[in-house]
Each structure stands twice: as structure tokens, then as C-alpha cells.
Amino acid sequence: MKIKLETLQHQTDALAAIDKSFPGMDTMSNDPNANYIYANPLIKYRYNDKANIDIKMETGTGKTYVYTRMMYELHQKYGLFKFVIAVPSPSIKEGTRSFITSDYAKQHFSEFYENTRVQLNVINAGDFSARSGRRNFPAQLSEFVEATRQNTNQIEVLLVNQGMLHSKSMHRDDYDQTLLGGETSPIKAIAATRPVVIIDEPQRFPRGKKFYEDIKAMKPQLIVRFGATFPETTSGRGKNKVTKIDYYGGEPQFNLDAVDSFNQGLVKGIDIDYPDMPEEQASNLYKVKQVKAKELILSQGKKEYSLGVGENLADVDPGFQGDITYAGGTDHELSNGLALAKDMKLIPGTFAQSYQKEIISQALDCHFKAEEENFLRPNSGDNAPKIKTLSLFFIDSISSFRGENSSKGWLAKEFERLLTEKLNRLIGRYEMAIDDREKDYCSFLQATLRSLQSEHQDVYAGYFSEDRGSSDADIQAEVEDILSNKEKLLSFKDKDGNWLTRRFLFSKWTLREGWDNPNVFTIAKLRTSGSEISKIQEVGRGLRLPVDETGHRLNQDEWQSRLSFLIGYDERDFAQKLVGEINDDSPIKLNQEELTDDMIKLIVKAKQKTDPKFEEDQLLDDLDDHNVITRSNKFKENVELDGQMMTGYDALCHLYPELVQETKIAKDKVRDKNSKDSTTVKLRKQNWQQLKNLWLQLAKRQMIKFDPSVNQDAETVARNVFNDGDNKIFVLQRPQVVHQEVVTDENVASVRETQSDYSTEYLTMKYGKFLKILAQQTDLSVNLLNSLMIEAIKRLRNNTNYINEKTLGNLIRTFNNQFNERIKTSYSYEPLKFSASTSIYNAKKQEFVDSVPASVLGVYQSNSTSDEKYLYDRPPLRYDSADPELKILQRSYGPKISVFGKLPKKAIKIPRFDNGTTTPDFIFKIEHGNKPIYLVIETKAENMRLGDEEIRIIQQKYFDHLQESGVYYRMATSEQEVHDLINKLENGELN
Template sequence: MKIKLETLQHQTDALEAIDKAFPDIDALTNDPNANYVYANPLINYRYSDKANIDIKMETGTGKTYVYTRMMYDLHQKYGLFKFVIAVPSPSIKEGTRNFIESDYVKRHFNEFYENTRVQLNVINAGDFSSRSGRRNFPAQLSEFVEATRQNTNQIEVLLINQGMLHSKSMHRTDYDQTLLGGETSPIKAIAATRPVVIIDEPQRFPRGKKFYADIEALKPQLIVRFGATFPEITTGRGKNKVTKKDYYRGKPQFNLDAVDSFNQGLVKGIDIDYPDIPEEQANNLYKVKQAKAKELILSKGNKEYSLNIGENLADVDPGFEGNITYAGGTDRELSNGLALSKDMKLIPGTFAQNYQDEIISQALDCHFKAEQNNFLRSSSGENAPKIKTLSLFFIDSISSFRGENNSQGWLVKHFEDILTKKLQKLIAQYKSAIDEREREYCSFLQATLSSLRSEHQDVYAGYFSEDRGSSDADIQAEVEDILSNKEKLLSFKDKDGNWLTRRFLFSKWTLREGWDNPNVFTIAKLRSSGSEISKIQEVGRGLRLPVDETGHRLTQDEWQSRLSFLIGYDERDFAQKLVGEINADSPIKLSQEELTDEMIKLIVQVKQKNDPQFNEDQLLDELDAHNIITRSNKFKNNVEFNGQTMTGYDALCQLYPELEQQTKVAQGKVRDKYSQDNTVVKLRKQNWQQLKGLWLQLAKRQMIKFDPSVNQIAEDIARTVFNDPDNKLFVLQRPQMIHQEIVTDSEATIRENQADYNAEYLTMNYGKFLKTLAQQTDLSVNLLNNLIVKAIKRLRNNTKYINEKTLGNLIKNFNKQLNEHIKTLYKYEPLEFSSSTSIYNAKKQEFVDSVPASVLGVYQSNSMSDEKYLYDRPPLRYDSADPELKILNHSYGPKISVFGKLPKQAIKIPRFDSGTTTPDFIFKIEHGDKPIYLVIETKAENMRLGDEEICIIQQKYFDQLKESGVYYQMATSEQEVHDLINKLENGEIN
């Protein structure tokens, strides 16, 4: 399997924000060293915060991808070629190295930046050592510093972790060789290259501290920080003390916060599980009062217990099983590897081996539930590509895994026993399967069990920091697979067709940062991490969206499984803390006491997306009319709203639900085992049965049949496009300079213009140009080649017109004209077989019992129940407050027998431009002997690009069902739907 990187919209948005914030090259400098061959070109506002950029992206959304592509972009546009990537730890450094050097990443970027390569130079501990006794620079440092601009196709990158950057080796000046003809200090030599510095995990490099001082010693012209968390600064004292995030320019230039990441489906949803224990046992807890290097002091109630190094916890309470002693030292650890910190709570029963067995058992149940969903997945009733499912176990002691004296650790023995029983049970379940995919899964399970019983099993593996110095070949092979061989971990079979069964990984928090695999669906913590680290960081290894066996990264609509996170009882408030962290990441802080300026601005900003005329005065007038706020914008108490008495804040949220939608994680994105499950919505079968006759028709698979004239039309359009008499599509491409100036008239505005700067024209390989063009237009290579040859002849045989801009212009112009011509030149033909959808099982010819809440909407409202609605409620699920929520909350007359929102992929109407579409609502209207079915597609008045095409497609599809009483309409408001229903009820529309 080859991973296929895909450019996601939020990553493109981040890159555009960087491009917009980039201060530009200083083209008017008088600096005599501006063209220094070993250094980057000079940047405007260099060496100041005015140049620096912050990019905030939540864990799991691809910041490494963005900053890697940023280097390519800055090199292509501005000639910058020397970058330093500073990371906090060796593990993060290893993850970054693996990403940049992986074949799939190189393949991906070669599509956009042909013939450009990254030369990655990594500085590790020990690189400065020399057997000769001479003090020499590492080769990778010399290569980075002394590379010149003359190699225009190469980007030089130096990757270094903060410990190495802070080391004496980087700062000393007594080396036996020089760099750049005179520099004897590595730091000064790097500074001479005028680098652009990228900081990964900026909270680990706070300004004013030693590690940031090391960054400043590099004298970067520009610093770009990428992270989910940023350092904080505190100003003032006492009552005037204020703590806030420390951002360059006062705010991030791109902000993808945790709320957006979860609500937009850019990361997995999370289920939190933990074993329950009796109340008496739960209350028997000890608190760490002090953990010193040589002494541990525990407290319980008014009593204190002191343990010296080597003394057993069982002497304090027999419930501490497993011969656990205090190891102390700088890490303040127990002998089982658990790091202790002040006020940490220890429950004796959670140290028992059978308790950890329970977590392992639950984790494996979660694993196999996800694995079956991911292996047996189907789409439109057909098998879809499989998804390899991985699980990650964080344990407290390497000896419990590796064992001692070549014997297995107790944890591995227990894990194998539990896993064996679960495999045997599943094999028995699928052994008699008839379905081909189920039989294939049985084969996978049998291969897993066979490997587990073999002398050298390949089902699970471990990675611990201690493994780096191991001479055991098997251990080194495990480590290499976990750290570097991502594609192998994601693949089901090797090149010989044998099953690759490894999918259970063990570590001691070493993999918490810097390691990433998108297909981790279960994380089990067999012991508390011991410190109050970020909860988002703890789940971070499993947040990324998965890839299937073809290497395609999936969206949340394409798969069902969530991340299962298993913890101990002592962390049972984990879900609450995680939700709090996510919500706290919102840049807007909600006040339940008064309507703040920030809250007003947010509501107006969101409302204007659908209603550009909406403004602050309109908002305040409406709140006054409902008696929600005072003149000073304080919320009133005991407000009468929608027949209920509530606080002014609650009334505001009902009137403008957009406020909490933008600032709080949607319910169901993070679920606690013992909290109410809001992620499955039950169907009211008696209401859906009223739609059964219609659904038998909708379940019929449909084929798009184009008019025979389409092929000729496509060729004629291509000839017109490629002829391009105005020469607007075939263009020359150079790197551009953007000039901005502030112009003051009645108000200050920015005037911007672009100009090419003196550089070689950018071109691309003709074969790739032609191949991409054929793939994107579905035209024959021969036809395209003939058209291009004629066009280039017309342009005086100047092959420099073969470039990315020309390619994009031709593809965009051709497809736009073709779609305009063919969007009416096709029809739908029902096929002889039916297909299953999210709402209907075609094999059984019946509706499903329930659907995931996510296919109905990401938000929920506790509105009053209506017996005509298609689902049990409350809560009611929706995607937009206007018009969706208003439509669902409307009171409908007696002629409406059933109504409701259609789930995603409920009908799957084929689109002529690929993919499928489903309308939003359905109403059954009683009308004499023959009912009318009103199908609604809701769109905002200011429709986005492509919305009109969706409506045209759906109109054509439902036109063929008019004889069955189906009426289709696009609506932009709740009132419009209400008017349509009245007209249909009164027979005013045929």
C-alpha cells in the first residue's frame, strides 16, 4: 500500500494565510551582502516580530504537512532555501524526519514542485564525536551551512531538537576547522545563512527562557511557529495580573482551534472508557503529599505514611499488589515506572494485575469492534476498500513487557492469553461465513492466531526509549517498523501476498509526541501518565483521520469507527477535562452574565454568511424585543421565551444557537462510557413505513446516461479552449513580488499590485503536463497533444508556456465550459437492482433501526417533540440554525402526516460531475386519495459555488418521480418551505 497525501482544504487555508502574512522580499535593500551566496535573500522587517508568523493548528490536523509545503512555496516564490526546524524532543525530531524523507511525501510534493528536492540535515547527539581526537563539525552541519544558491532546485533544511540546540557542542568556538571560511561556532555559522526558523510545539520554546534564547542566537530573519498550544505571558500584579497567549502580531495568522477541528470532522470523535470499581474501593485512595529524591510521603485523611527508597507500598496498604517499591531519583518514580507528582491520587485496587487485565480486555473489545467495521465496510451495498486498524497501549514498566533473562513479561503473557481467547471466539463466528469479505476477515484472524502461537510472533510490538541501545535484532526490527515503516503498518499484505498481522503497539509514553499513525483507533493507558499534561496531547496519537488500503485519506462521512480511549478509574474525569480543554481553546470566551463585544461580533459574523445585511443593531433590537438584555447589555433573569422561563443567556443561545456552535465542541464528539449516548438516533418506524412505497423506488440504483453528442461537444470545447485567440490561458509563469501600500481617503485601505521579479521562467515536464491534462479532462492523449502542438506553434514555439499556471487555466476553463453544456444532456435510467443507503437495507427491503447522529447533523437542540417527526427526539439534530433548525421547529398542520431531515447518503443521487448528493428534508402531505411528497434542498440566499448545480441535478432526478406524487424544490428560508406546503395543500401547484 502506498499512502496518498491529499491537500485538505484547511491545510490550503493555512498556506494561503502564510502567503498573505509573509512580509515579502526586500527588493530595495542597500545591504552589500544581500546576494551573499550562502544565505537566504533578505526579507522585509527581518529580525523582528513584525515579520514573524504564528499558525495555530490542532493536534492531528497536519501541521507537519503545512510547514513542509510552506518551505517549498517560499522557495518557489521568493528563492528562500535555508530553513531550520526546531523541535522539542528527539521523538518529535524522528517523526518529522520520517515524514519529510518518506517516499509518499516526496511523490506528493513532486506533483506540485517538479525537480525540487529537500536536502534534510539532521543533528543528533553524538554527531560531534570524533575518534581522531580532532574537534570537527558533523558533515550534515557543513552541508547545510555551505550549500549555495547556485543549486536552484534544492532546499536545505536543518532539523534539530532543543536539547541539541542548547548543547555546548553547538555553542563552543574551539573547533579544528572553520565554516564559510572563518566561522568556528556552529550557531554563528548557521546565523550567517540568514535562516527562516520553523518552531514545532511553540509552548516548549517560551520567550524569555533559555531555549528561545537559542533560537534568537540563530539570528533568524523570520520565525514561523506551528502548534496547537502556544506559550503564555503574564503582565501586571495582583488584581491587575493578566495572563494571555503570547502570539506574534497579537494573534495567530491562521487559527484552526480544537472546537473547529472536532465540529468540522477534521479529527476523530472520541469514546472514553474505564473499568468501574466498588464505591468502597474507590474511596480508599492515597494522595501524594511529597515525592522527594529519597522519600515518598503519602496521606490518607489525617494520616501520613513515609516510604524510603526500596520500601514497599504494600506495607502501607495490602491493596498495592505486585511488589511495588519507591524508586525515587530525579524522576520520582515507583519501581513499576509510574512517575509521581504532588497531589496525585493512588487507588490500591487499580495497581492489581487483574485490574489491568480488565482494561486490556476492554481495549481489545474496542479494537475488534472497530476492526470489523473497518474491514467489512461497504458503500452503496458494495465492498469498500478496507482500513487497517491499530491499537496503542501505554504501559508503566518495560520489564512487564520485555521481561528479564529472555523471558516474557507478565503483561505480555496476560495480553496473549486474553487476545487468544478473543481471536478464537471471532474465528468461530466467521468460520462458516458465506460473504466473501467476511471469509477474508476470517483468514486474517486465523493468520493472526497462527502468528501469535509461533516462535517469532508478528502481531504486537513494543517501543521504549531503552530500546535504542539494544543489540537484539528482533527488538530493533520492531522499533524500525513502529517508528519508520508507516506504510507497512497500514498494509494488510506483503509483496508475496502474506497477511501483515502486526497491529498492537506498546510503549511507555515514548510515542505520545512526534509519532503519528492515522489508523490508531484504540489507545489504552494501563497506568496514569502521572502528570497534568494536556488531555488533547494524550489522545493526539489517535486523532488523525484514517487512510484505507489504497492510501486514500477518508472523511468522517466515509467510515464509522471512533477513537476509543481506555483509562483507569482514577482518571474518570478525563472526558470532562478533555471537553473543557477543547472549549477553552476557542478564541471567544462566553459570559453568562453579559453580552460581550466579542459575542456580538461572533454572532454578526456568522449570521452575515447567510444574510449579508445583518448587523449589530439588528441583533440588539431583536434581543430588546424579547426582553433578554438590559440597556447595558447585561442578561436578565426569568426571561419568558418560547413558552418557558429561562435566563437571558439561555434565551440568547436558543435565539442564536450559532454562538455556542462556534465556541463549544458539539455533543457526541467526546463521549464518556457512563454518560448518555447521543450519537445514535432511533427511527420512528411507524412514520418511515408511510414512506415505504416511495422508498422502494428511491432504492433503485440509477445510471447516468449522457446524450451521444457529449463526446463531440467535449472535443469541440477543447478545440475552442486551446485555440485561445486572446492568449489568456497560455501564460508565462515567473515568481511574483506583491507590493502593498496604505492609501488614506475617507478611510484607510490597502492598494496591492503584483509584478514579476527578475528570475527564470517556471516550466514543467511536458509528459507530466500532458498526462495531468488527460486525467483531469477525460480527453484522449492524442487529441490533447495535437491541440498543444498547434497552440505552441501559434506562440512562436515558446515551450516556456508549458507550466503549472497554463495547466490550471486549461483544466479549469475546459471543465467549466463542459459542465455548462452537459448539465442538461443526460438522464437517469433505473437499473434492475436496489442499493442500501444510510437509512434503508435493500436486501431486507426495510428501514434500519437507527442512524449515527452525525449523518443528521453536528448540533442538537432540546426542542419539543412532534409525533410526526421521523426520529425519536429530543435531542433534535441539525447542521445550521437557519434555515434547518427553524424548519424543524415549525408547527405543521394536520395535512402533514410525517416530516423530517434526510440523513447524509439516504438516497445517493448520482451527480454528472462525479459523486452523489442527497436533499435535506422530506414531507408527506395528505392530498385526497394520493399523497404528495415534498422534497426540499435548503440553501442560503447567497449560494456557494456548486450549490446551483446540486439543485439542478436533484431537480432532474425527482422530475422522473412526478407521477408518484414527488415535488422537489430548493428553499432558502423556513417561510419559503411553509408557503410551499400551503400551496401544495390547497392544490395551487400541480
């Protein structure tokens, strides 16, 4: 299997933000060293913080991809060729090295940047060791520093971690050789190259601290920081103390925050589990009162207990099992590696081996639940590619895993025992399977069991910092697989067709940052993380969206991926902290007392996505009409809305749910499975059974059949587009600079921004690449495009400068828009002979499912009186919009309505002519003589959304062939319109 990197929209948006923020090149400099061949060309505003750029991207969304591609972009556009990547730790360094040097990354970037390669130079501990009595520079450093810009197709990158950058070796100047003909200090030699410095995990390099001083010592012309978390600065004291995030320029130049990442489906959803405890055992806890290098003081109530180095916690309480002592030292650790801090709480019961075994058993249950779904891929079409499922365990003691004297530790033995039990149980379930995919899974399980029972098993592996010096071949194979063989871990079979069964990984916290694998579906913490690190960072190893066995990265529409995160009882508030941390990343803070300017701006901006004319006055007038706010924008305490009494803030959220959508993580994205709150909605099977005959027809797959004229339409549209009489498509492109100027007008300061060309040279593309991308994005033949381009260039007086990215984008966008507009009615639906499962229906069993995730019915909920005709158990009632959805659901219907309800997302997968699928919103069954009538409704707001008409046409075409079965499809804007439609159908007035 080969991983296939794909260009994702949020990543191209980040690159566009970098391009917009880049200060440009200083082409007017009088610096005599401007053309120094060992250094980057000069950047405007170099060595100044106002030139620097911050890119905020949440964990798991691909910041390594973005900064790697950024280097290619800056090299291609501006000739910059020397970059330093500074990372906090060796593990992050290894992750970055692995990505940049991987074959799949090289192949991906070669498609965009032909003949350009990255020469990665990595500085590791030990590279500066003296040899033969002489102190020499590492070869990697020399190669980076002394590479010249004469090799125009090579980008030089130096990768160094924080500790190495801060070491004496990098700053001393007594080496027995020189660089660049005179430099004897590594850090000064790097500075002479005028590098662009990329900082990964900027919170670990706070300004004003020692590690940032190392960055400054390299004298970077430009710094670009990439991270999910940025350092904080504090000013003032006491009540006047103010803490804010330290961004260059006051805010990130690109901000993909946690809320957007989860709500847009760019990362996995999260389920959180922990073993519960009897109240008596849970209340038996100890607090760390004081922690010193040689003494630990614990307290329980008014009692205090002092432990010196080497003394056992079991002497304080027998519940502390496992021979755990205080190790002390500057790290203030227990012998099991847990770092202690003041006010930490320790529950003896969570240290017991039996407790950890319970977490392991739960983790294996979660693993195999995900593995069965990922391997068998139900409801994903015939022969959907399998997904390899991995699990990651964070443990408290290496000896419990590795053991001593070549014998396995207790944890490894217990893991093997539990795994063997679960494998035997699963094999028993599948060994009589008839389905080919299920037989394949049984073979995979049997191979796993054989390997587990062999002398050199390859089912699970561990990686710990102590492993780096191990001479054990099995250990080194495990480390190599975890750190370097990502594609092997994601593959099911080797080149000889043998199953690759390794999928359970163990570590302490060595893999906490920097390492990632997209197919981690379960993370189990058998120990607390000690310090209060970011909760998103803790789950971060499993947030990436998975890849299937073909290397394709799946989005959330293709496969609903979730991460199971298992923790101890002592961290049972993890879910709330995680949700709080995510929501704290919201662009604004909601105020439930008054309508703030930030809240107004956010609602207006969100509404303008569907209604460009929506303005602030319209919002305020509407809230005033509904008696929601006072003249000073305070929320009123008692507001009557839709027959219910609520606060003004709740009324605002009902009227404008965009406020919550834009600021809060969707409720199902992080689930505390120990919580009593339900995350699924149960179906009322007796009501759905009344739709069974209809669903047997709806379950049949439909194929889009285009009219024979479509190919001719494509050519006609292409000729019209290329015959650009207004000169709006074929345009010239020059590099531009953004100029910002602070101006004052009537005592109000603002920024006025202009753009202007800063070079007389034109930006162009290679013709072959231009044609290739154009053909891929339009599905037109290369021969046709070539002939149309030749005609167009002739019309443009043979000026090949029109072959550029802007022209390419204009051609693709204009052709696709015009072609889709032309063919949106030039097709029909043709039923196929086989059925397909959907979110509501199992086609194989010809049964409706028992329940659906609440999220597929709606983000919001309302407590409402129960109606026996409704398709789901309620309350609460799930909906996505207060008007018209909630009003439709709350309305009372006559006796002829036998069942009604909201259709879950993907309940009926109607293929779209422009790719993807669509599902209508509501269904009603109306009793009408001997033959029932089914009314299917698509709702829309009064101001039609962009694309609503296309959806209406698509859905109308789909349901046309079912009219003989009594199915009527309509689009409605209000609950009154739905009510009128029902009355007409009941009275036989609607054809």
C-alpha cells in the first residue's frame, strides 16, 4: 500500500494566507551581499517581527504538509532555498524527517513542482563528537551551509530539535575547520545563510525565553510558526493581570481552530471511556502537598505522610500496588515514571494491576468493534477498500512491558492473554462465514493468533526512549515499524501476500508529540499524564482521518471515523476539560447577559453566506420585534417564543442557531460514554414498519444516465469558454505586494489595504502541466484542450504569458459552472437490480436499524410533548433550524397522518449529477383510501440558499419514477406550506 497525499481545501487556504502575508522580496536593496550565493535573497522587512507569520492549525489537520509545501512555494516564486525547521523534541524531529523523505511525499510534491527536490539535513545528538582528536563540523551542517543558489532545482533544509539547537556544540567557536571560508561557530554559519526559520509547536519556543534566543541567534530573515497552541504573555499584577496569546501582529494570519476542525469533519470524533469505581474506593484519595528532590509529602484530610527517595507508597496505603516508590530527582517522579506536581490527586485503586487490566480489556473491545467495521465496511458499497485499525497504549512502566532477563513483563503477558481470548471468540464467530469479506477477516484473525503464539510475534510492539540503544533485534524491528514504517503499519499484506498483523502499539509518553498514524482508532491511558498538558494534544495521536488500504484518505462523508479514548477514573473530568478546551478556541466568547458586538458580527457574517444582503440592522430589528433585547442590547429575562417561555439568550439561539454553530463544537464530536446523556436516537420500529414497502423501493441503487447530447454539450461549453471575447478568463499574472497603511478618519483609526505589482515580470506555467491539470479538472480530452488553447493563444497575439495559474483557475471554474448549468436537466435516474444500505436501513437484512446518531437528525434539541406518530423516541426533539424545521416538527397533524418525521442524513442516498449525494428532510405517510400517499419534503429558508434549485431538480427527478407508488415530492419554505400540501393530498387536490 502506498499513501496518497491529497490537496485538502483547508491546507490550500493556509498556503493562500501565507502567500498573502508574505512581505515580498527586497529588489531595491543596496546591500552589497544581496547576491551572496550561499544565502537566501533578501526579503522585505527582514529581521523584523512585522514580517513574521503565524499559522494556527489544529492537531491532526496537516501542518507538516503545509509547511513542507510552503518551502516549495517560496522557492518557486521567490528563489528562497535555505530553510531551518526547529522542533521541540527528537520524536517530532523524527516525524518531520519521515514525512519529508517519504516516497509518497516526494511523489506528491513532484506533481506540482517538477524537477525540484528537498535536500534534508538532520542534526542529531552525537554528530559533533570529536574524531582523531579533531573537532569537526557534521557533514549535514556543512552541506546545508555551503550549498549555493546556483543549483536552482534544490531546496536546502536543516532540521534540528530544541535541545540540539541550544547545545554548546551549536554555539561554540573552537572547531578545527571553518565554514564559508571563515565561520567557526555553527550558529553563526547558519546565520550567514539568511535562513527562513519554521518553528513547529511554537508554545515550546516562547519569545523572551532561552530557546527563542537560539532562534534569534540564527538571524532568520523571516519566521513562520506553525502550531495548534501558541505561547502566552502576561502583563500587570493582581486584579490587573492580563494574559493573552502571543501572536505576531496580534492574531494568526491563518486560524483553523479546534471548533472548525471538529465541526468541519477534518478530524475524528472522540468517544471517551473510563472504568467506574465504588464511591468508597474513589473517595480514598491522597493529595500531593509538597514535592521535593528528596522528599514527597502526601496529605489525606488533616493527616500528612512523608516519603523519602526509595520509600514505598504501599507503606502509606496498601492500595498502592506494584511496588511503587518515590524516585525523586529534579523530575519529581515515582518509580513508574509518573511526574508529580503540587495538588495532584492520587487514587490508590487506579494503581492496581487489576484496574489496568480492566482498561486493557475495554480497549481491546473498542479496538475490535472498530476493526470489524473498518475491515467489513458495511453500508459503504460493494468491495469498499478495507481500513487497517491500530491501537495505542500509554503505560506507566517499561519493565511491566519489556520485563527483565529476556522475560516478558506482567502487562505484556496479561495483554497476550486477553487478546488471545478475544481472538478465539471472534474466530469462532467468523469461521463458518459465507461472505467473502467475512472469510477474509477470519483469515486475518487466525494469522494474528498464530503470530501471537509464535516465538517472534509481530502483533504488538513497543517504543520507549531506552530502546534507542538496545541490541535486541526484535526490539529494533518494533521501533523501526513504529517510527519509520508507516505504510507497513497501514497495510494488510506484504509483497508475498502474507498478512501483516502488527496493530497494537505501546509507549510511555515518547509518542505523545510528533508521531502520528492516521489509523489509530483507540488510545488507552494506563497511567495519568501527570502535568496539565493540552487535552487535545493527548488525543492528538488519533485525531487524523484514516486512510484505506489503497492509500486514500477518507473524509467524514465517506466514513464516520471516531477515536475511542480510554482513561482512568482519576481523569473522569477529561471529556469536560477537552470540550472546554475546544470551545475556548472559539473565535468569540458567548455572553448570556447581553448581545455583544462580536456576537452581532459573527451572526451577520454567518447569515451572509446564504443571504448576502443581510445586515446588522435587520438582525437588531428582528430581535426587537421578538422582544428579545432591551435598547442597550441586554437580554430580557422572560421571552415568549413559539409558545414557550425562555430567556432572551435562548431565544436568540433559537432564532439564529448560526451563533452556536459558529462558536461551539457539535455535540456528537466528543462523547463521554460514561455520561448518562444519550448520543443516539432510538427508532420507533412500529412506525418505520409502515414505511417498509416504500423503503424496499428506496433502497434500490439508482444510476445517473446522461442524455447522449452531454458530450457534445461539453465541447460546446468548452469552445464558448475558450472564446473569451471579454478578456476576463485569459489574464496576465504578476507578483503582488500588499500595502497596509494606518489612517484616521473622524477620530477613528483603521487600516487601508492596497495591492500592487512589485515586479514587471510575468508569472507563467509550463504548458504541459497547464494542460494536464486542466484535463483532470474538466474531464475534457487533452487533444481538444490543446487545439482550443492554440486558437486562444493565436487570438492573444501568441503571448504565452497568459498560460498561468490565474488563467487556469478561471478556465476550470468557468467551464464547470457553465457545464453544470447546462446539464442539470439532461439526465435521468435508472434503478439498478441491487439494494444498498443507508444510515436508516440495512439492505442485507432488509430491516431498519435500531437507532441512529443524534447528529444525523440535528445539532439542536428541544423538549416537546410526545407524538405517537413520530418516527423516533422523543423528547428531546432533534433539529437543525428553528424555522422551518422545528416548527414543522412541533405542529399538530390530523388523523390521516399515520407517521411522520425528519429523515436522517444519508437515509436516502440520491446521487447528484455533480457528484455526492443528497437526502430530503421530512417524510409523511397520509392515509388515503386503500392506497397510502407518501409526502417527501425538502425544506429551505425563505431566502433560497445557493444551490437549492439544483437540489429541488435532483430530488424531483429521483422521485418522479415513484409517483405511481403514491410518492409526492415538494420543496417547502414554512410549516404552513407543509400543512397546506398535506390538506391538498388528503382532499385529492394535488396531482
